[in-house]
Amino acid sequence: MDDKDEDLGDFNPAVEEEGPTAPPPGWLENVTGYEEMHEDQDGTDKLYPPPPAYVPVPDNGRSSSVPNVRVPVVSEDVAREALLQFVGKKWTYSSKPAHNMIFKDLKPFTVYRYRLETFTESRSSSWESEPFTGQFVDGPQYGMSPPPWDVPVEVPPLFTDVSMNVHVPHSSFVKVCHQCEGRGNVRCRHCSGRGKARCSSCYGKGRKGKKRCITCSGTGKKRCWRCSGKGYKTCPSCQGHQNLMHFIQLSIKWKNEAFEFIPDRFPEFPVKKFKKVSGDQFFVDESILVYPIVGFPDQDICDMSRKMSEEHLVKFSSVSRILQQRQSIELVPLTHAFYTYNGKDFNYFIYGIENKVYSPKYPSSCSIL
Numbered sequence: 001m002d003d004k005d006e007d008l009g010d011f012n013p014a015v016e017e018e019g020p021t022a023p024p025p026g027w028l029e030n031v032t033g034y035e036e037m038h039e040d041q042d043g044t045d046k047l048y049p050p051p052p053a054y055v056p057v058p059d060n061g062r063s064s065s066v067p068n069v070r071v072p073v074v075s076e077d078v079a080r081e082a083l084l085q086f087v088g089k090k091w092t093y094s095s096k097p098a099h100n101m102i103f104k105d106l107k108p109f110t111v112y113r114y115r116l117e118t119f120t121e122s123r124s125s126s127w128e129s130e131p132f133t134g135q136f137v138d139g140p141q142y143g144m145s146p147p148p149w150d151v152p153v154e155v156p157p158l159f160t161d162v163s164m165n166v167h168v169p170h171s172s173f174v175k176v177c178h179q180c181e182g183r184g185n186v187r188c189r190h191c192s193g194r195g196k197a198r199c200s201s202c203y204g205k206g207r208k209g210k211k212r213c214i215t216c217s218g219t220g221k222k223r224c225w226r227c228s229g230k231g232y233k234t235c236p237s238c239q240g241h242q243n244l245m246h247f248i249q250l251s252i253k254w255k256n257e258a259f260e261f262i263p264d265r266f267p268e269f270p271v272k273k274f275k276k277v278s279g280d281q282f283f284v285d286e287s288i289l290v291y292p293i294v295g296f297p298d299q300d301i302c303d304m305s306r307k308m309s310e311e312h313l314v315k316f317s318s319v320s321r322i323l324q325q326r327q328s329i330e331l332v333p334l335t336h337a338f339y340t341y342n343g344k345d346f347n348y349f350i351y352g353i354e355n356k357v358y359s360p361k362y363p364s365s366c367s368i369l
Contacts, residue, residue: 023178023246028127031140031171033147034248047124048148050321056289056313071110072280074335074350076103082350083337086357097363101339101346111262111351113279113330114301116290118257118312119159122320123148125168125250132243138172145170149321151250158324159256168248175244180235182242188233191224195231198222254323257316259308262332263300269334269349269358277352279330286326289313293327301329 074082080098087093125148145168156162176182187193198204202213204220212218223229234240264271285291292306305327316322335350341363348359 023127023129027175027178028246029173031145031168031248033145034125034168034171047122047319049319050317051149056317056322071108072331072333073108074106074333074337074355076106078355079103079106079335079337079350082355082357083348083359085355086348086359087362090362093362097341097346101341104338104340104345105336107336107338109266109334109336110298111274111279111332111334112298112301113274113332114261114293114304115328115330116259116305116308116312117159117326118316118322119324119326120255120257120316120320121155121323122253122255123151123250125248127246128249129237129244129246131237131239131241132174132245133241135245137174137245138167138170138247140170140173143170145248148250153252155323156254159326160254161256162254164252166250166252168250171248172245173247175246177235177238177242177244179237180242184235184238184240184242185232186235188224188227188231190226191231193231195224195227195229196221197224255320257312259312261301261304261308263298266334268336268360269351273351273356273358274332277332277354277356279332279353281328281330283329284326285328286324288322288324290325290327293329296329 080101080103083098083101084095087095087098148168151166151168153164153166177184180186188195191197199206199213199216199220199222201215202208202220206213206216206218206220213220216222224231227233235242238244260275262271262274285293290309292309293302296302309325309327312325313322333350333352333355336347337350338345338347340346344363346359346361346363348357348362350357
């Protein structure tokens with residue numbers, strides 16, 4: 001401590017320094033079923049694996065069959081209107097080629113999108129606390145705390161992402177606040193309990209150059225703004241109530257783990273564009289565990305269904321409970337349009353139910369019009 005700090009005045013020895021923000025080792029009580037609560041190396045709460053009874057077992061003798069569907073056909077009028085809509089959003093494009101083009105061919109393709117959704121529930125826990133203000137304390141005197149997976153909660157709508165925190169029943173108890181040792185306030189760290197701090201304008205000198213510092217009126221010190229000159233602050237943990245209620249908080253997360261697949265068979269069309277459009281969903285299968293699709297005309301869809309259903313089971317059942325699965329197949333329209341304009345050949349794609357257009361090249365108003 002230097003002389004300038006001493007010039008700020010004495011601090012009140014009755015106000016203790018701020019203690020640790022977290023309870024010291026041994027401060028919290030052991031609760032059966034929660035003895036090994038700790039964080040993983042990445043700082044996240046450790047997940048509880050689901051009980052063996054909750055791990056679903058697939059039926060290898062069952063599979064899902066899919067009906068055949070017909071590929072939709074796009075007419076010239078629809079194809080022309082789709083291109084006009086596309087051109088209308090491009091301020092450098094002229095609509096004249098779209099109006100006057102001559103179609104040579106409209107070639108439809110069969111494009112299937114496979115989607116697998118696995119709705120999971122995971123649970124983790126941690127010690128939490130809140131100021132004790134006389135509220136009800138659900139402690140061990142009311143019974144044993146249920147294991148993590150036995151704590152009852154209401155499941156949200158299926159296939160939605162939801163998080164919830166609940167108090168574990170009978171895990172609460174009250175103790176004197178560890179941060180202020182029951183005093184309700186702690187010494188202000190900014191001014192070391194003196195109520196005054198060195199002037200930030202003149203750095204405690206009282207003068208700026210040859211003139212008296214107007215910020216501190218030449219005293220070189222100002223009232224500490226963090227504690228309003230008191231030298232102490234209300235304890236941030238107990239908010240001045242002196243006691244804390246500790247309890248185990250169970251964190252529950254429901255998550256919809258989704259996977260989509262479209263076979264990439266069209267070198268001229270970017271498959272990523274399918275993500276922005278919808279298709280005609282003609283097959284949906286939903287169960288606790290879905291089964292691989294068999295007998296569908298597109299073998300890549302069958303193979304991916306088997307691969308991902310097995311992968312999701314292994315990946316998610318080890319750290320979460322699989323509550324429901326859903327798989328679907330959509331027919332996503334894709335038509336390759338070929339046309340001529342002013343004696344030159346051009347082409348574009350119409351895709352999705354929305355009739356979006358992808359045109360790698362369009363007659364330029366500068367060169368052809």
